Structure formats: C-alpha cells, structure tokens
Amino acid sequence: MAGIKALISLSFGGAIGLMFLMLGCTLPVSDKYWPLFLLFFYVLSPIPYCISRRVVDDTDSASNACKELAIFFTTGIVISAFGLPIVFARAEVIAWGACALVLTGNVVIFGTILGFFLVFGSNDDFSWQQW
Amino acid sequence: MAGFLDNFRWPECEWFDWAERRNAVASVVAGALFFTGWWIMIDAAVVYPSQEMMNHSFHTCGVFSTIAFFMINAVSNGQVRGDAYGEGCFGRTGARLWLFVGFMMMFGSFIGSVWILFGAYVVPKKDVAPGLAVFFQNAFIFFSSLVFKFGRTESLWNRNFSRKKTVSPFLHRTSMGVFDNCLVLLELKNEPFKEKKRLKSAVTNNGGKISFVVSKQCSLVVTNSLSNLSSTRLRSIQKLQTPVVGLDYVYNCVERGVLLSVDGYKMEASSASSTPPPPVSSPRKGPLTHKGQRPEVSASL
Numbered sequence: 001m002a003g004i005k006a007l008i009s010l011s012f013g014g015a016i017g018l019m020f021l022m023l024g025c026t027l028p029v030s031d032k033y034w035p036l037f038l039l040f041f042y043v044l045s046p047i048p049y050c051i052s053r054r055v056v057d058d059t060d061s062a063s064n065a066c067k068e069l070a071i072f073f074t075t076g077i078v079i080s081a082f083g084l085p086i087v088f089a090r091a092e093v094i095a096w097g098a099c100a101l102v103l104t105g106n107v108v109i110f111g112t113i114l115g116f117f118l119v120f121g122s123n124d125d126f127s128w129q130q131w
Numbered sequence: 132m133a134g135f136l137d138n139f140r141w142p143e144c145e146w147f148d149w150a151e152r153r154n155a156v157a158s159v160v161a162g163a164l165f166f167t168g169w170w171i172m173i174d175a176a177v178v179y180p181s182q183e184m185m186n187h188s189f190h191t192c193g194v195f196s197t198i199a200f201f202m203i204n205a206v207s208n209g210q211v212r213g214d215a216y217g218e219g220c221f222g223r224t225g226a227r228l229w230l231f232v233g234f235m236m237m238f239g240s241f242i243g244s245v246w247i248l249f250g251a252y253v254v255p256k257k258d259v260a261p262g263l264a265v266f267f268q269n270a271f272i273f274f275s276s277l278v279f280k281f282g283r284t285e286s287l288w289n290r291n292f293s294r295k296k297t298v299s300p301f302l303h304r305t306s307m308g309v310f311d312n313c314l315v316l317l318e319l320k321n322e323p324f325k326e327k328k329r330l331k332s333a334v335t336n337n338g339g340k341i342s343f344v345v346s347k348q349c350s351l352v353v354t355n356s357l358s359n360l361s362s363t364r365l366r367s368i369q370k371l372q373t374p375v376v377g378l379d380y381v382y383n384c385v386e387r388g389v390l391l392s393v394d395g396y397k398m399e400a401s402s403a404s405s406t407p408p409p410p411v412s413s414p415r416k417g418p419l420t421h422k423g424q425r426p427e428v429s430a431s432l
Contacts, residue, residue: 063151063287065207068158072279075162083170091177 006119013112020105024085024098032094035102041081042109046117048073081106157282161275165200168271169193175264185261189247192265196240196272202233203276209285209344213363237273244269288343308338309384316342318354318364319378326378333381349373353381357398 024035052070082103089099149156172193179185210226221228244266252262315334319327330353331341342349345367352368352375354360360368360375368375380396 063154065288068154068283071155071158072162072165075159076166079163079166079170083166083173087170087174087177090174 003119006115010112010115010119013108013115017105017107017109017112020101020108024094024102024105027101028095028097032098034088034093035085035098038081038084038102038106041077041084042113045074045077045081045110046113048077049117078110081110151287154283154287157278161279161282164271164275164278168268168275169197171264171271172268175261179261184258185264186251189251189261189265192240192244192247193268193272195236195243196269196276199233199236199240200272200276200279202229203237204279205233206230207285208280237276241269241273308336309388309390310334310337310339313339313350313390314342314348315339315381316345316349316352316373318352318359320355320359322355330378330381333385337385345371345373347371351376351393353378354398 021035021038025033048070049067052066056064056066085094085099085102085106088094089096094102172190175185176190206226206229211223211230213223248259248262248266251257252259313334317327317330317334319330322330334341334353345352345364349371350373352360352364352373354375355378357375367373374393375398376393376396377398380391380393383396384391
C-alpha cells in the first residue's frame with residue numbers, strides 16, 4: 001500500500017481544487033454556475049488512459065499506438081478544461097476574476113489526478129476487478 | 132570568430148529519459164496544439180457571432196483539417212513501407228493512397244485558411260481577428276498532425292522496457308533464459324486469448340523477446356497454422372530463411388530447459404501441423420540454426 005499519507009494529501013488536493021471551482025461560481029458575482037461544466041472535463045480526463053491500459057496488455061514494449069492516442073486525448077481534455085473558462089470570460093458570461101479562480105482550481109485538480117496516477121497507477125496489479 | 136559556438140553544448144538533461152519518452156512527449160505536444168487550435172476557433176465563434184464579422188462557412192477549413200489529421204495518423208509508417216504485420220484493409224497501396232489524400236486535405240485546408248485570412252479580412256480591410264483565428268486554428272492542427280505523425284517513432288512499439296518498475300509476483304524468472312538472444316514472432320490468429328498470453332509469457336519469461344515484423348534479427352516464428360501467415364510475411368520468411376515452428380516447440384524447450392533444435396518442429400508447406408519426435412537436446416544458447424527448407428509461417432498476434 002503506497003501510503004495512507006499520499007491518499008490523504010491527494011484527497012485534500014482534490015477538495016481544494018473543487019473549492020476553487022465553487023469559489024469561481026459564487027465570487028465575485030454570485031449565481032453564475034457556468035464553471036460547473038468543468039466537472040465534466042475532470043471526470044473525463046482519466047478515462048482515455050484507463051481504457052488504453054485495459055485494452056492493451058503489452059507490458060513488454062516501451063510504448064504503443066493506443067497509449068499514445070490516449071495521451072493525445074487526455075492532453076486535449078486538459079487543454080479544453082483551461083480553454084472553457086477563458087471562452088466564458090471572453091463572452092462575458094463569467095467575470096475574469098472568477099475565471100482566474102477556476103483556472104487555479106483546474107491546476108490543482110489536474111495535479112491531483114496526475115499525482116493519483118503516479119502514486120497508485122504504476123504497479124502491475126492496477127485493476128478494478130479480480131480475475 | 133567564425134565557429135565560436137561550435138563547442139557550445141546544451142546542458143544535459145539526464146533526469147528525463149528522452150529516448151524512451153519520445154512518443155509520449157510527441158503525443159502531448161500534438162494534443163496541446165490540436166486542441167488549442169480548436170479552442171481558438173471556438174473563442175472566435177463566441178466573440179464574433181454574426182455572419183458579417185465571421186462567415187460561418189469558414190468553419191469548414193477546420194473540419195477538413197481535423198478529418199485530414201485523423202486520416203494521416205490512422206496509418207502507421209510501417210504500413211506504408213510494407214513491413215507491418217497484417218495487410219490491413221487495402222494493403223500497402225491503399226495505405227499510400229489514404230496517406231496521400233490525407234496530406235492533400237491537410238495542405239488544402241492550410242492554404243485555404245491563409246486565403247481566407249488575406250482574401251476575406253486583410254484585403255477588404257476588416258477587423259482581422261477572426262481571420263487570424265481561422266488561420267491559427269488550421270496552422271495549429273497542421274503542425275499537430277506533423278508532430279503526431281513524425282515525432283513518434285515506431286521502434287518504441289517493439290522495444291522492451293530496459294527497466295521495469297515492479298516485478299509481478301506471478302512471473303517466473305529463470306536465471307539463464309532458454310530463449311536468450313531469441314527474437315520470436317508469434318502468429319496466433321484464432322487462438323484463444325489465454326493461450327496467446329500463455330505462449331507470450333513462456334517466451335518472455337525465459338529471456339526471449341517478441342518481434343512484430345519478420346526481419347533479419349527475427350530468429351524464430353511460432354504459429355499454430357501456416358495458413359495464418361500473410362503473403363508478405365511468407366515472402367520475408369522465405370527470403371530470410373527464418374524457421375517456422377509450432378507452439379509445442381516453445382513449451383518443450385521451456386520444459387526441458389534447453390533450446391532444442393528446430394528440426395522436427397518445423398512447419399512445412401505440405402503439412403499443416405507438426406508432431407514432435409524425440410528432440411535433440413543441444414544446450415546451445417546462440418541463435419537458432421536452420422536447414423535450407425521453405426518455411427512458410429505467417430504469424431499475426
């Protein structure tokens with residue numbers, strides 16, 4: 001078990017990131033809940049990588065096309081999570097201060113997700129089910 | 132004065148293994164460029180919503196760029212050269228045609244975006260920002276497809292990890308691998324998945340490496356049936372005289388702990404299956420030798 005401490009600090013990071021997201025919804029002007037669309041991107045971001053790990057069992061080769069495509073789409077999802085608040089702010093749907101808060105929350109959440117995969121993802125028995 | 136930068140070297144960045152991570156870095160860069168391009172366009176569409184400021188038909192450039200991106204990256208360089216396993220839908224010529232059309236669409240969209248920028252925005256002296264957005268979208272998608280196609284190397288798809296982070300407890304490692312220095316190609320079409328895995332582990336747990344192409348370095352081809360091999364592979368095998376054996380050769384070698392002679396396990400064009408006669412145990416660890424027969428083995432995993 002790679003550590004309870006790591007798990008707790010990752011969940012703390014996640015909580016802080018979500019806190020920034022909610023602050024972006026309620027500050028400086030309240031009731032603009034548009035940034036909550038980003039939750040969709042947060043949930044979506046680990047999925048391509050997980051799919052590629054399940055589909056290709058080739059632990060021997062250094063890389064394969066499926067994994068690279070998954071990395072491509074994951075990068076895209078991360079970029080989209082940064083682009084969406086900026087487009088919202090440019091369209092004057094949310095304030096620029098709210099956009100900055102949401103972007104900070106983004107950085108924290110994606111750092112948390114990355115940390116999760118680095119700490120817990122690299123053993124061979126990273127599986128969701130037992131055979 | 133001339134050449135004063137000749138001995139200048141960038142400081143070495145050793146903590147990051149560029150060679151092994153090249154594909155991942157290229158994928159990240161390509162993904163960032165591609166999606167940045169699209170978000171630039173989405174931003175322009177939001178900020179300039181009317182038809183006069185930005186004609187909605189300018190989106191077609193980006194759409195064609197995206198289709199071209201996926202077309203270009205759908206075929207691997209190996210397919211175009213002809214040395215990938217399996218022929219794919221249309222063979223090598225089809226792959227080349229597909230790539231040709233893909234690149235043509237990509238160049239066409241890029242040129243179209245430059246045309247839009249100059250023809251619809253710079254020359255009529257309108258606010259140039261939407262035109263720039265169209266141009267940058269297509270430029271980013273263009274460069275993204277180049278990075279994704281040429282920034283990755285396919286040799287990493289065949290190379291084994293030089294360093295493993297963890298060793299699974301169920302892997303059984305022998306101190307001297309029976310298949311040391313063996314590069315084995317597996318053609319196991321129609322085999323159940325568990326059997327494929329079993330065979331693959333039998334090879335790799337005993338020092339062998341898996342190959343995906345028939346090459347000079349490939350020392351052995353293992354298959355369940357000769358008919359599974361594609362004609363390209365058959366040709367290469369014939370040219371390089373690679374021995375073709377059945378699955379039982381691998382298991383018998385592992386059981387006896389030595390690299391057996393391929394005689395008696397070889398698959399001929401006339402017989403579909405091979406029966407194992409008493410093997411000649413020769414404790415050779417070097418590359419397999421083979422007689423000058425006509426091995427026809429095509430193995431595709």
